[in-house]
Amino acid sequence: MSKKLFISGDEAVAIGTKLSRPNVISAYPITPQTVTVERLSEMVESGELKAEYMHVESEHSAMSAAMGVSAVGARAFTATSSQGLLYMAEGLHYASGGRYPIVMMNANRSLALPWSIYGDQRDSLSLLDSGWIQVYVEDAQEALDMIIQAYKIAENKDVLTPFMVNLDGFVLTHTYELVEIPEQEKVDKFLPPFQTPNKMSFEEPKNMAFSTTPADNLEYKYQQNRAMLNSIDVINDVDKEFGDKFDRYYGGMVQEYRCDDADVVIFTLGSITGTVRMIVDKLRDEGKKVGLLKIRYMRPFPEKEIIKLAGKVKAIGVVEKDISFGYEGTVYTNVNSALSKLDNAPLSLDFLCGMGGRDVSKSDIYNMFISLFKAVNGEKQKRVQFINMGVETDE
Amino acid sequence: MNNTDIKRITPKNITDKEFFYGHKACAGCGGSLAVRLALKVLGERTFAVLPAGCMSAVGFIYPQMAFVNNAIISTFPGAASMASGISVGARALGLKDYKTVVFAGDGGTADIGIQALSGAIDRNEDIIYVCYDNEAYMNTGIQKSGLTPYGTKTTTTPAGKNIHGAQTFKKNLFEIMAAHEIAYAATASVGYPQDYIDKINKAKHTKGTSFIHVYATCPTGWGIPTEIAIQIAKEAVDSGLFYLAEYQNRNFKLNKNPKSFFPVKDYLLKQSRFKHLTDNDIKIIEQQRDEKWEYMRKHWN
Amino acid sequence: MNRPKVQKYVKPKHIDDYPVGPQFTAGFLAETNAGWRTFRPIIDKNLCINCLRCYIVCPDGVIFKSENKVDVDYDYCKGCGVCAHECPVNAIKMVKEELL
Ligand SMILES: Cc1ncc(C[n+]2csc(CCOP(=O)(O)OP(=O)(O)O)c2C)c(N)n1
Numbered sequence: 001m002s003k004k005l006f007i008s009g010d011e012a013v014a015i016g017t018k019l020s021r022p023n024v025i026s027a028y029p030i031t032p033q034t035v036t037v038e039r040l041s042e043m044v045e046s047g048e049l050k051a052e053y054m055h056v057e058s059e060h061s062a063m064s065a066a067m068g069v070s071a072v073g074a075r076a077f078t079a080t081s082s083q084g085l086l087y088m089a090e091g092l093h094y095a096s097g098g099r100y101p102i103v104m105m106n107a108n109r110s111l112a113l114p115w116s117i118y119g120d121q122r123d124s125l126s127l128l129d130s131g132w133i134q135v136y137v138e139d140a141q142e143a144l145d146m147i148i149q150a151y152k153i154a155e156n157k158d159v160l161t162p163f164m165v166n167l168d169g170f171v172l173t174h175t176y177e178l179v180e181i182p183e184q185e186k187v188d189k190f191l192p193p194f195q196t197p198n199k200m201s202f203e204e205p206k207n208m209a210f211s212t213t214p215a216d217n218l219e220y221k222y223q224q225n226r227a228m229l230n231s232i233d234v235i236n237d238v239d240k241e242f243g244d245k246f247d248r249y250y251g252g253m254v255q256e257y258r259c260d261d262a263d264v265v266i267f268t269l270g271s272i273t274g275t276v277r278m279i280v281d282k283l284r285d286e287g288k289k290v291g292l293l294k295i296r297y298m299r300p301f302p303e304k305e306i307i308k309l310a311g312k313v314k315a316i317g318v319v320e321k322d323i324s325f326g327y328e329g330t331v332y333t334n335v336n337s338a339l340s341k342l343d344n345a346p347l348s349l350d351f352l353c354g355m356g357g358r359d360v361s362k363s364d365i366y367n368m369f370i371s372l373f374k375a376v377n378g379e380k381q382k383r384v385q386f387i388n389m390g391v392e393t394d395e
Numbered sequence: 396m397n398n399t400d401i402k403r404i405t406p407k408n409i410t411d412k413e414f415f416y417g418h419k420a421c422a423g424c425g426g427s428l429a430v431r432l433a434l435k436v437l438g439e440r441t442f443a444v445l446p447a448g449c450m451s452a453v454g455f456i457y458p459q460m461a462f463v464n465n466a467i468i469s470t471f472p473g474a475a476s477m478a479s480g481i482s483v484g485a486r487a488l489g490l491k492d493y494k495t496v497v498f499a500g501d502g503g504t505a506d507i508g509i510q511a512l513s514g515a516i517d518r519n520e521d522i523i524y525v526c527y528d529n530e531a532y533m534n535t536g537i538q539k540s541g542l543t544p545y546g547t548k549t550t551t552t553p554a555g556k557n558i559h560g561a562q563t564f565k566k567n568l569f570e571i572m573a574a575h576e577i578a579y580a581a582t583a584s585v586g587y588p589q590d591y592i593d594k595i596n597k598a599k600h601t602k603g604t605s606f607i608h609v610y611a612t613c614p615t616g617w618g619i620p621t622e623i624a625i626q627i628a629k630e631a632v633d634s635g636l637f638y639l640a641e642y643q644n645r646n647f648k649l650n651k652n653p654k655s656f657f658p659v660k661d662y663l664l665k666q667s668r669f670k671h672l673t674d675n676d677i678k679i680i681e682q683q684r685d686e687k688w689e690y691m692r693k694h695w696n
Numbered sequence: 697m698n699r700p701k702v703q704k705y706v707k708p709k710h711i712d713d714y715p716v717g718p719q720f721t722a723g724f725l726a727e728t729n730a731g732w733r734t735f736r737p738i739i740d741k742n743l744c745i746n747c748l749r750c751y752i753v754c755p756d757g758v759i760f761k762s763e764n765k766v767d768v769d770y771d772y773c774k775g776c777g778v779c780a781h782e783c784p785v786n787a788i789k790m791v792k793e794e795l796l
């Protein structure tokens with residue numbers, strides 16, 4: 001029988017990792033990821049997890065070692081956050097180009113300067129182009145489940161692409177929830193041992209991670225992009241198979257909530273989804289036709305799902321914890337790129353919030369919906385809104 | 396294993412197999428000889444890791460794959476950590492009887508890769524790290540590295556009226572490695588190939604991390620005719636500007652302690668990278684050499 | 697086989713003909729290096745004392761043992777001249793290619 005434990009998001013990731021039976025963990029500590037690597041170290045020490053734990057001296061080496069592990073056909077896990085993620089940036093592109101299906105947990109945290117250990121999503125979103133599959137989870141249960149799913153998706157022979165599981169720093173990593181722990185036996189049936197043609201062995205020696213001339217480079221990049229696109233079907237299939245086996249379905253690329261006849265929908269990423277869901281319920285009780293779309297994957301991007309929903313609504317609000325300086329939020333840019341494929345796209349607003357750990361309250365979310373309704377009614381609204389500025393800005 | 400138990404590998408009994416073949420290194424490249432000989436000693440059950448640098452650039456240009464054994468290019472700073480991952484990953488899979496070796500340049504080792512290397516030695520990873528030292532960033536067009544000697548003309552240390560090439564001395568790479576109390580460390584030169592083979596062989600039979608710093612001619616970057624590639628690497632040792640030494644069990648040992656040195660000037664002025672040096676520059680180089688030898692002779696024997 | 701030989705490389709026609717990821721058969725040589733050479737080492741087997749000095753110092757590994765003497769794989773010799781320079785008995789001559 002599966003059991004339930006009251007654990008934090010970081011701990012849920014550690015347990016999900018243990019259940020996935022990685023061969024090697026190489027990681028470097030950084031707040032708020034630390035609890036994950038501490039728990040994994042304890043599991044290795046106790047023998048509960050039969051894996052090698054490599055005490056690398058940096059995140060760059062954590063990723064570099066993980067690639068070495070994967071290059072001999074072993075299963076690798078690493079975890080990081082913020083500055084650490086940026087420090088491994090070279091390795092992120094290298095791992096995806098090398099087609100090493102490494103799984104990594106990233107605790108979403110603000111980037112210096114100014115220093116801040118609090119959560120936002122600028123770290124992973126600034127590496128959207130690094131060729132990693134990126135999922136954003138909402139709670140500890142999803143975090144645990146997604147580590148297991150991540151290996152299954154990343155290691156699929158048509159995908160072979162590394163996978164980043166993103167958890168909002170503190171809000172998720174350090175909040176305790178009741179989490180159901182799948183049974184090891186069932187996980188073993190769901191997730192077979194890692195197999196790949198893309199490895200070095202003495203039976204079939206390889207020269208790997210080579211250089212190409214312009215005559216072949218584009219083909220490898222095409223192949224990489226195709227693999228990422230292939231992952232869309234795999235993500236949806238794996239979600240279904242996981243749901244059938246473990247009774248928890250997440251919807252694959254996105255998860256809709258009360259969108260059916262909605263006029264106004266808010267798009268979310270990560271832990272803020274829970275708050276938005278509550279406000280949707282409240283507004284529905286008031287008779288307002290509102291809904292929520294939880295974007296689960298930022299890469300590959302759920303373009304199809306967004307277009308399908310957007311064709312039926314009047315306004316979309318994107319709530320995101322990041323900004324691309326000099327423009328707008330990155331999620332917003334991506335959403336609008338999808339919307340541009342519609343003849344009659346709904347209007348859209350960008351709500352930038354939660355950066356560097358700034359609070360986002362229920363009433364903030366409520367006001368976002370109000371702003372969207374005003375826009376629908378022809379009242380001019382700022383396209384890009386900074387939520388909860390503490391001072392006047394003369395704008 | 397006791398060093399005397401290791402069967403010596405000689406030109407007569409070394410394997411006929413070639414593992415680094417058909418590569419695109421310049422004619423006379425000492426780095427490629429260092430890679431070739433090491434792989435002949437280590438054998439086919441070897442994973443080779445090469446960071447960005449000449450040896451990776453000339454060895455893996457798709458579809459020309461010059462390594463007969465398993466080989467992989469790492470990021471420029473990440474050779475030691477990728478090799479660690481390979482060594483540990485293979486062990487985790489239950490693989491037995493294999494070696495993991497790095498071939499990295501002086502820049503990839505003494506500069507950008509030194510952090511990952513220090514970490515690997517600290518963890519005492521079961522890897523052999525070979526630094527082929529051609530005394531500059533050759534692959535990017537001969538720029539100064541932390542192992543570029545005093546006075547060297549490179550493309551970032553031009554020799555002009557005001558400054559006569561590089562103004563810093565070589566980092567004490569071998570001693571930095573030894574300071575980690577590494578399982579085995581040695582210096583070598585492609586000018587003394589048998590000594591180099593012996594040291595690779597010793598590294599092969601050492602458990603834990605081994606480090607070998609091998610002096611490796613670059614005719615292109617040094618401005619010499621290709622045929623003297625081996626001779627010049629020998630003269631570097633004979634002139635005392637490079638030295639052959641080992642470190643094991645907290646002991647340093649000088650393998651070669653010549654009574655008199657080959658003239659520094661004769662070694663330097665054969666190479667266009669040193670052609671501009673004045674007598675005074677050469678005096679500074681000799682003085683530095685003498686201080687180093689005084690120290691080594693006093694402490695290392 | 698002690699050293700790889702040049703093989704016929706067929707350039708992929710379809711994207712699926714490419715390997716999955718940048719990895720390929722170890723030791724696959726699609727071309728020779730013979731075109732690099734301006735001078736060719738010619739070994740005088742009568743003079744050769746089989747000391748194997750040239751074999752050890754060749755950066756390209758193109759010298760191989762053959763019937764108690766040495767021989768050269770001209771497909772991959774770049775003509776650097778190290779062998780001739782290092783030979784203790786001057787058994788190797790470097791001869792200009794176009795004179796051959
Ligand atoms: C992070 C990073 N910085 C810079 C480079 C550019 N780069 C590639 S090879 C190289 C020089 C290598 O020098 P060295 O390690 O001495 O090897 P050599 O080319 O001399 O054999 C440099 C600077 C790179 N590939 N990656």
Ligand code: SF4
Binds near residue numbers: 419422425426453533
């Ligand atoms: S530039 Fe120097 S080190 Fe690089 S391949 Fe040529 S000879 Fe070798």
Ligand SMILES: [Mg+2]
Binds near residue numbers: 502528529530540
């Ligand atoms: Mg160099």
